[in-house]
Amino acid sequence: MIVAGIHGGYEWNTITLADQLITILPGRPDLIPQDVTLFILRSLNPDGDHRAHGIYGRANENGVDLNRNWPAYWQADWPQTGCWNLLPLTAGSSPASEPETQALMQFLLGQHVDALINYHSAALGIFSGGQPPDPASLSLAEAIAEVSDYPYPPVDTGCQYTGQLIDWASMNGIAAIDIELSTHTSTDLRQNLRILTTFLNWRR
Numbered sequence: 751m752i753v754a755g756i757h758g759g760y761e762w763n764t765i766t767l768a769d770q771l772i773t774i775l776p777g778r779p780d781l782i783p784q785d786v787t788l789f790i791l792r793s794l795n796p797d798g799d800h801r802a803h804g805i806y807g808r809a810n811e812n813g814v815d816l817n818r819n820w821p822a823y824w825q826a827d828w829p830q831t832g833c834w835n836l837l838p839l840t841a842g843s844s845p846a847s848e849p850e851t852q853a854l855m856q857f858l859l860g861q862h863v864d865a866l867i868n869y870h871s872a873a874l875g876i877f878s879g880g881q882p883p884d885p886a887s888l889s890l891a892e893a894i895a896e897v898s899d900y901p902y903p904p905v906d907t908g909c910q911y912t913g914q915l916i917d918w919a920s921m922n923g924i925a926a927i928d929i930e931l932s933t934h935t936s937t938d939l940r941q942n943l944r945i946l947t948t949f950l951n952w953r954r
């Protein structure tokens with residue numbers, strides 16, 4: 751499964767990338783192996799995308815950073831050092847307090863999703879799910895790093911990541927990675943078509 755737009759209008763180019771893939775794939779069925787089902791969620795945070803393209807578009811309608819809301823190392827107040835801190839956002843009133851989180855959680859478990867790319871921007875590279883990363887997420891990250899120019903291992907800003915989607919996915923047996931696009935505007939389409947092919951042919 752591919753998820754875009756968890757950070758709404760702050761990372762609107764991830765939604766543009768998802769839309770490009772959704773447009774291209776019906777004409778390229780050869781890209782999807784027979785034994786694979788691909789789900790693309792184009793915009794996990796539509797309220798943020800609608801509100802603003804920029805920092806004011808990052809949170810959901812409740813002022814929550816949706817990538818701090820997952821039941822994985824969740825903290826109401828996380829250390830800000832090295833982390834995104836341009837606005838005071840919250841992690842939600844409790845783990846999985848937000849409807850966006852709950853809906854995606856149910857979908858991932860209900861569909862028995864095996865592997866996940868969660869797109870962000872910008873520039874920090876490829877992150878593996880789990881703290882420390884689980885072997886399947888590491889294997890997926892390494893396979894994708896081989897066909898991409900995105901930094902791997904990712905840039906270490908010193909941020910302590912809490913409540914993240916990919917960490918929750920890792921805890922639930924899903925191979926999961928974050929990929930950060932190279933800028934806040936480009937979709938790096940050619941590179942992400944290579945990544946898609948590798949993703950869909952990756953096996954445990």
Ligand SMILES: [Zn+2]
Pocket residue numbers: 756757761869870871
């Ligand atoms: Zn992000």
